[in-house]
Amino acid sequence: MQAIIEARKVEKWYGTEADGRIQVIAPTDLTIYPDEVMAVLGPSGSGKSTLLRILTGLAKPSAGEVVHHGHEVCGPCENVAIVFQSFALFPWLTVVENVAAPLKARGVPAAERMERSVKILDTVGLDGFENAYPKELSGGMKQRVGFARALVVEPEVLFMDEPFSALDVLTAENLRGELLELWQSHKMPTRAVFVVTHNIEEAVLLADRIIVLGRNPATIRTDFRVALDRPRDRKGPHFTNLVDYIYRVLTRPDLAPAPEPAPAVFEPVKPKYQMLPHARRGAVAGLLEMLADHNGRDDMYRLAAALTFEIDDLLPVVDAAVLLGFARVEEGDVELTPAGRAFAEADILRRKELFRAAALENISLVREITRSLEARADHTLPDGVFEDLLDEHFSEEEAKAQLETTIDWGRYAEVFDHDSDSHQFFLPEETPASGQPEAASH
Amino acid sequence: MSIRPLLSRAVIGERTWSLLLDFAVFAALLAMIEGLAVITRYWFGAITPAAEISRSPRALPLYAFYSVVRIAIAYVLSLWFALGYGYIAAYNRRLETIMVAVLDILQSIPVLSFLPGVMLAMVALFPTRQLGVEFGAILLIFTGQVWNMAFSFYASLKSIPRELREAARIYGFGAWQRFVQLELPYGAIGLVWNSMVSVAGGWFFLMACEMFVLGNRDFRLPGLGSYLQTAASAGDTGAILWGLGAMIGVILLIDQLVWRPAIAWSDKFKFEQVESSAQPSSAVLNLLRRSNVLERFRLSVMAPLSERVSLYLARRGVVGETAPPAESRSRMVLGMLVGAVIAGSILYALAAAAVSLKTITIPALISTLEGAGATFARVLASLVIAAVWTIPAGVAIGFNPRLARFAQPFAQLAASVPATALFPVLLLALIRIGGGLGAGSILLMLLGTQWYVLFNVIAGAMAIPSDLKEVADVFHFSQWDRWRIVILPGIFPYLVTGMVTASGGAWNASIVAEYFHFRGHTLSTVGLGAQISQATDSGNFHLLLLSTIVMATLVVTVNRSLWRPLYRVAQTRFKLEG
DSSP, rough: OOOHHHHHHHHESSOOOOOOEEEEEEEEEEOOEEEEEEEEEOOOOOOHHHHHHHHHHHSSOOEEEEEOOOEEEOOOOSEEEEEEOOOOOOTTTTTHHHHHHHHHHTTTOHHHHHHHHHHHHTTOOOOOOOOOOOGSOHHHHHHHHHHHHHHHTTTEEEEEOOOOOOHHHHHHHHHHHHHHHHHHOOOOOOSSSEEEEHHHHHHHHSSSSEEETTTBEEEEEEEEEOOOOOOOOTTTTHHHHHHHHHHHHHHOOTOOOOOOOOOOOOOOOOOOOOOOOOOOHHHHHHHHHHHHHHHEEEHHHHHHTHHHHHOOHHHHHHHHHHTTTTTTETEEEEEHHHHHHHHHSSSSHHHHHHHHHHHHHHOEEEEHHHHHHHHSSSSSTTTHHHHHHHHSSSSSSHHHHHHHHHHHHHHTTOOOOEEEETTTEEOOOOOTOOOOOOGGEE | OOSHHSOOOOOOOTTOOHHEEEEHHHHHHHHHHHHHHHHHHHTBBBTTTTOOOOOOOGHHHHHHHHHHHHHHHHHHHHHHHHHHHHHHHHHHHHHHHHHHHHHHHHSSOOOOOOOHHHHHHHHHHSTTTTTTHHHHHHHHHHHEEEHHHHHHHHHHHHHOOOHHHHHHHTTTHHHHHHIIIHHHHHHHHHHHHHHHHHHHHHHHHHHHEEEEEEEEEEOOOHHHHHHHHHHHHTHHHHHHHHHHHHHHHHHHIIIIIIIHHHHHHHHGGOOSSSSSSSSOOOHHHHHHHHHHHHHHHIIIIIIHHHHHHHHHHHHHHHHTTTOOHHHHHHHHHHHHHHHHHHHHHHHHHHHHHHHHHHTTTTHHHHHHHHHHHHHHHHHHHHHHHHHHHHHHHHHHHHHHHHHHHHHHHHHHHHHSOHHHHHHHHHHHHHHHHHHOOOHHHHHHHHHHHHHHHHHHHHHHHHHHHHHHHHHHHHTOOOOOIIIIIIIHHHHHHHHHHHHHHHHHHHHHHHHHOOOHEEEEEEEEEESHHHHHHHHHHHHOOOHHHHHHHHHHHHHHHHIIIIHHHHHHHHTSSSOOOO
């Protein structure tokens, strides 16, 4: 089969080789073939949106190349379109002007522009709304405009970046159904669809082929075809089995069902800093308590259901517990360690002590900040020092988030405190856990 | 699905007054042509630097017209410049840092002290035409109003959401389409509001620069400012009242005819996903939208024209997609050349300034520093007074919606009258009571600057969430605690914003407030502003340069060391987040 877009050994990283770079996407081969709907699944932060932007030519890979019909891509591809998570409509243009804008960019004359836009709006079920402004529409209708704008250019590949995740459940379901119908009845002038999602059922419902990404860095864990007949029945045994299988792949990073052995060329430079998962330590404590209630071990899928969490909201919390040595993950189950059990059963003051010990033991940045503070005569340090350090390893945004998580944990552990006005770290007064934080002095 | 209703404006039935309106539009057109003729005749006439300013009210319409034209031209120039400057600063990574720093400093420099230099240069450029003096005045207003607009556009460009940018890229928008459909709309609201602020500032400068003495030359431009100054120095109360009335009338008219419609129109550029309940409206805008003539003009001239432009640009963009790397290289060389020329001229100017400053004597330096201290104290005093009365008043207005509805239009009116227009009048009053200019100039500064503080305090008080106020009620806070815990922290960010603007305004005002010609003699007091004006009068450019540098340094230093840290605290600690 002739490939439409082919990614060859594309990777993405931040930072430089010299001081340890953060690999976001490991060298990845990926091919988009005609006549298929391809879904990429992965936990949030796994770099699936970055991958989409590399494939469309919006972002440049740090290494490797993207080939479009045999030509290397430089700059945004010409005949692809994207449906965005946030819709990305221009609020000052009417619906029809929004849809016509890509045609205008291609130099299509006004009359033809109008005709084609109106026709495609008709197809997505928006006739009568041509002169409305996006803010007058509901979320589902906005995304219909997003679809119309994407389809009006008759893209060879339609890319979708979490297209339904900003919509409520019913609207999303409805829109998914209509999209499938357009695709199957070939009313959509599109040869392939590439959808990025974190919703497993959505992927199984839509896709002919599913790719599951692992993270830190993103690698293809598995790539398989979905042989279910359409229309697919969510309650059918094949469907639920497949969903279960993907859950297991997603939640068991240790068990690698990779279709091919991980390429030997890739040997990630070990970063000097761990990437902290962005979990509030309150959530970590909650998870540990819940595990203790469930006899110290539970299936991640069930935990997520019990907490009414999406699985990728739960993952960072689990990661944090593992990183702190309070839990370990085994075959899709989370299990309390002895330290974790002690924490879950301790009272408030004792918990702080346990947390402090765990943080100092396991989190290198917390340790480093504490050590540097103790070495200073005045026991203060500007946070810029650490932010600069983090900047070398993470994107600017991520560096900030890393610092915030570190501050949250360090405060709870009472190993250091942070003044956001003077941007300084300092050691708390030597009155351990007296319940008198020095914030009162402000 | 028919296409017709998409192309024509939807509802015809709404156009009731359209015939009347069309006449009005025609009349306006005719008036514009006539105005153009008057202006050209006047500009290209021989130079009359000391035009006799008539005190007859009959001269007022023409004078008002001249003043408005000056403001309008300066504004249009500012808009273009701001768009270009903001665009380059946002997209050229190498220039960005420098350009933003330049903005920051130019925003805080007292523009009035440039007056003599600019005027002399312009008169030298057009020695035999009225145009020179006019351009000088326009250029000065331009320098006063352009920076915040440029900054606003720059900041808008930098904050365009990522997915909107990506949509523009993936759908192949060229630079022009991106500008028209994404960048300009996204920046529109900021530009409109900053334009209002800028034009108000423009009136301030216009009043000051329509009539001034430079060495042995007396420049007078016919206009509202010179009318008021002439009337005041002749002590003609009737003429003063006429002048003030005309000025307020013009400002109100501009507000109704330009700013209201602009605000209502720009509402559609609000970047929001849901429609807000309260939308600004403007009767004038509604009328304009219903006019048949304008509609036909738009459909038959503007639409095809913009269509042709965008199609041409789009098609050209598709063809010339790949730019050869050689071009970027030559552009780099060109950039370096331009940079070298700029750096060279800056160095040259610095050297010339240094040479010029060498002639300053020690006593002159000491008196400059003394003056700086005196003016600094006055600015401070005016700020303190402004804060003392506006905080309670503003909070009272902000907490009481009925009072706000009643008081706000009045305050707005009072604020829209440029302080410089009132100076002559107030001065007259001051002299009658027998007050000196030392304390009087504080009053004059106050006049121009207290409004910024008042409006911001009102806005801040209105923004305090009612549940915070209810907390204070429920727990029976004492009056003191109520202020300390709820009100002052709540209005703090707004207060700082108001004070920053007010302090800049006060420095600028000192130049016109500390030194005054009145009925043939000169009133002045010790101060940096007085020294700048005096140096201008006597043509002492060394002293002028020195005082300007001192003032600019002071303003920038105060901004950096006081206002900016306060601003940061306001943005972090006292920000009320929903």
